[in-house]
Amino acid sequence: MRKILHISDLHAGKSLNKISRNPDLIYALNQVSQICKEEKVELLLISGDIFDKPIPDYDSEFIILEYLTEWSRSNIQVVLISGNHDSYDKLKAYKNLEKLAKVRIFDRPNPNVSESVFVYDNIAIACLPYPSERILTKGSEDTYRSYTQKVAQYLRALAKAVENYQYRILLSHIMVEKAIIAGSEREASVSEFYAIRPDQIPEVFDYVALGHLHIHQRIKQAVPKTYYAGSLYQIDFSEKDREKFVNLVIIEDKDIKVKPIKLSLYRELKEIKIEKSQSVDRALEELKNRNAIFKVILESELNDPMLNIKVQQIHQILGDKLAFLKLDFPEYFQTNITKDTESLNILDLYKAYYRHAYKTDMPENLEKELLSILQRVQHEADQA
Template sequence: MRVLHTADFHAGRTLRGVDRTPEIHAALTEIADLARTERADAVLVSGDLFDSVNPSADAEAAIFQFFLALRDAGIPSIVIAGNHDSANRLASLSGLLGWVGVQMVAQVGTNPQALVRTITARDGTTLTVGALPYLSERRLIRSADLLGQDVGAWRQRYREGINFFLRQLERGFRGDTVNMLMMHATLDGSTPSGSERSFLFDLTNAYTISPLQLPASAQYVALGHVHKAQQPGEAPPAYYPGSVIQLDFGEAGERKQVNLVEVEPGRPARVHALPLSAGRELRTVRATLDTLDRKLESVQGFGGLVKVIIEAPGGTAMPGLKDRVLRATPNAIAVDLERVGEGTGAAPSAREGVSMTELFTRYYEARKGAVPPALLDAFREADAAAQPGEDEAVSA
């Protein structure tokens, strides 16, 4: 049996005001073509189809055309909801998607066995997938902090809950079928991308799952959530295929891929990485005022998107600097000034001594560009209401 594993499409993503959906659409077209040419019996999608719970029409079109392409190739799929997806929205579409061969598992209901799905391959082999969609832990984190309780105990309680579902899913595995587990979660030992959102990685993924919790009877664990392709678990083999394009400048230089898994009942899986070519490359240029012109020359002819970071002495006025960069490098979509000598030269992902307002500003700028003043004021007001007093620094 041949199973193609992919994840983290993030259709609808914008980067500094640039809509990446056309690139994601191209990547999904490439993946559907690979599924056909590699004679995949099934496709597994481990969550985060969309970048937000309220995706654009273009984002929805990209996703639905992907599933239609699989239908036209006669390839069924099993899909789970990720943390960026609206589980309710995907659940409401599950009936329609079923008509084109998509088994959508968006929510955990009262019957855990409903999370176990099967697909029959062309040769008659049955694929059994224990499909566990994203289970939010953010409310647990906030509750533990507000109540002054032991966060470590809550972490253990979360793992015990995950164990319950994993054991229930394992009950659906049989000796005469290919058995796989699919999850959208953070596995201990996984390495996040150097994403501009990496400072949020700790905030939103404080609860992790140990590889020791994974059922040994799973022949392959299809993971989603981490954007860097990797194998964080060996027994059973657990893989993140990563995001399908370089989504932000922290992922610059990463090779994007999908995994092709060849497996038979009772036999070890053989995993092959299939590289993807769609999507513009991202590159960061770091320069001082003295080296700026030379560094910009180095990206002349580069067809991707560029972020320029300029190190400048604190207090130096920089009128017209951004326009100067954009004239020299039209494909630069971000020009950031990093003041040195003021204690502000820390890496963008550092959280030491950084206020919640600054974290929000970085997050918003990474997705859409400059924060509207009214929105920033509203965030400050909401933060003050949640934590009376001045902004508190977020410690690492």
């Protein structure tokens, strides 16, 4: 019997409005180490998004290096790939670890498929790090093909490269159609344009270890056992109330079993709405001592004289645990703006606000100025 552990989306260096999530990551990684020890795991697969940012801070690099070397010392073979949040070149620098430790790193998709396979005894692990659009167009002759066609073609080539091994695993950071999106993954990379179809995952694989989507899930439409392990902790508020898992893959002769193991959380993410009629004290009373990071939505009337005091109270009660405080003026929005969310752009919101605040329509030159700023921001955002 052999055991493999599949984990994903560590996002070292993530912070929520200045609250560092590295303590949450460490808490999760300690559980990973514990599981490896108890279950006698031989192989640890990490399917990308090691870091949250292309240039991680020192603390985050310290944590990642600490665990990689610790696992290696415990004789666990680690295989890891880049995700869309990782910089190819940053992870390339880590490849030097291969000389010192039982760590194998695939920093970017390699045009040479045979160099993308790591063989561990009779287990072949075919690796496809996050295929960025840029690198995919560069490496291929048939530019007329779409992104997903190229990814699918590469997967077929990987499948061919490992077909003669006894056990075959695919490790990748890609978007698959029909999967459930949390919202914290980064918008462009999860659009349908980048999604490969479940039937494009070659049948030859015994297990497909995916990263990218933060919700733990099996892609039932794919023939092989195909899983997103999901993130190790609730990365942002779009993942509130989500449980977190790692996958234990057990190989026994011809049989491959997948056993998801639930992780406990260092802190949960809690969203609280305080209604106009509610007192802040009472609304937060039960929750304030919870081990959590909070997002508070405070409902209020625009000219409520208590608004400032309420805001101060929330800060006082939750302190360091407060990540976001949003004000919600329901009456104001109901009377001034249509309920059609399509029309709720920043310009319309500001116009409505102006009308409310100054009791007159916004002057045309101000509208023009605002529009040009918004367009400039949009343009720069598109290029980023």
